[in-house]
Amino acid sequence: MELPFAEPYKIKMVEPIRRTTREERQQWIKDAGFNLFNLRSEQVYIDLLTDSGTGAMSDRQWSEIMLGDESYAGSASYYKLKSAVKEIFGFDHFLPTHQGRGAENVLFSVLVKPGDLVPGNSHFDTTKGHIEFRQATAIDCTIDEAFDCTANHPFKGNVDLEKLDKILKINPKERIPFIIVTLTCNSSGGQPVSLENLKGVSALARKYGIPLIYDSARFAENAYFIKSREKGQANKTIREIVAEMFSYADGMTMSSKKDGIVNIGGLIGMRSVELYQQASVYNIMFEGFVTYGGQAGRDMAALARGLYEATEFDYLESRVKQVAYLGQKLTDYGIQVQQPYGGHAIFIDANKFLPHIPKEEFRAQTLAVELYIEGGVRGVEIGAIMADRDPVTRENRFPALELVRLAIPRRVYTFNHMDYIAASLANVFHRREEIIKGFAIEYEAPILRHFTVKLKRAE
Ligand code: F0G
Secondary structure (H helix, E strand, O other): OOOOOOOOOOOOOOOOOOOOOHHHHHHHHHHOOOOHHHOOHHHOOEEOOOOOOOOOOOHHHHHHHHHOOOOOOOOHHHHHHHHHHHHHHOOOEEEEEOOHHHHHHHHHHHHOOOOOEEEEOOOOHHHHHHHHOOOOEEEEOEOHHHHOOOOOOOOOOOEOHHHHHHHHHHOOHHHOOOEEEEOOEOOOOOEOOOHHHHHHHHHHHHHHOOOEEEEOOOHHHHHHHHHHHOOOOOOOOHHHHHHHHHHOOOEEEEEOOOOOOOOOOEEEEEOOHHHHHHHHHHHHHHOOOOOOOOOOHHHHHHHHHHHHHHOOHHHHHHHHHHHHHHHHHHHHOOOOEOOOOOOOEEEEEHHHHOOOOOHHHOHHHHHHHHHHHHHOEEOEEEOOOOOOEOOOOOOEOOOOOOEEEEEOOOOOOOHHHHHHHHHHHHHHHHOHHHOOOOEEEEEOOOOOHHHOOEEEEOO
16 A cells, blocks of 8 residues: 655654643633733643744754854854755845844835835735834735635635736835735635746736745745645655745745744845845844844754755655644534645634624634633634734724634644544534623734733623
8 A cells, every 4th residue: 555644753852741620721711811822831731822933843953053153243053044045045145033023024124114005915913013013004915715714725825916916007116115925824824825826926026126025934835735736846846846936036034933943033035135235234223133133043053954854845744734634633523624724724714613703702712712721722813803903993803714723833743632632622613502702802902912912701
């Protein structure tokens, strides 16, 4: 028979985690203002809050930690990372940053001014936050299929080229500093963008003379989907696909806490030396000198190694198939999740799960809290709380999708953990009719409110 895939690594070190009681969890989540970000990690059994910075580094990466060069300027670790960025993405110029939003802050400080428009495919919340903070507007040009959880489109992260063309046609070029494409598209469900679509976006960008930037947090998972789903790509290596993807871009930001498989770090890659010079000024102000940008030398060295490991096919296959295994289990239990399964996470459709809870009472948040109480599993709301208020009208924004994201850390949990998560959700699903109240907001910050929001049970 054909041999199945298996993880291309074995486990050398373990970290104990502890099961807790339902009564404990009920108290803890109440004390946390029903905000899962406010829980202590010891109060969580399986932590699917994020796949960001939560991955397990390899023994090779840990040995790079010991080799880290902590020189303030020109460290050997910086040059290791610089050469990995050149080899994998093809960018001659790069700046390390402390994480992805640091990269956004530095690059957007150069490029975005009040009144600008930044089209893209469902910008991530920090990306949108950094655009709106500068009194500019993020315009979502994702294809319509992305907003239908059940539509089985292989590349739901794709940009709708007609929508994009219209924006570029009716607005003066000076108002559009760049187009940003997020790989994979986190906000629409960890969904990939096809190579053909990237080519199409790049052609439009060139036609109108507008730079194309990639938000590259999960670029390797995106490349895996291109290899496994796109016509004519099956025989290429992941690195060949990545090289072609990035050949269409003028620059990139990256949170390396995802596909860099490190616990902290980010970077900006650029073709233009002028842009590099301008961004360097802000990097020095906000992040640190241009050869460390908020990272320790050891972090940069581990990241360089992580970029190579994340672009190996066997790793990506076991990663993406573990996520799909969880998705299939939930589907088999009758739970509606985003189709096809995303690269880093499974997204549960809370509109289908709790249709009887009014959307003003935050369905997805209600489901995330119930899942925690049921099994000590921590997911995250990707719905109306995260969508924030409209910056102009200050009204709540209710996105088309109310999702609970179960993000799977890289190389951390086993298939038994996936079974446990699925069983916890199935239990909530069976008692969903008994869940009759959502939440009301007690406190919220003016921007990126989901991190610190405090909630109370709705009346
Ligand atoms: N872009 C995308 C697509 C992201 O998913 C994230 C972070 C960022 C940018 C910002 O990077 O956290 O390093 O500053 N996403 C995390 C998540 C927080 O849970 O999805 P950061």
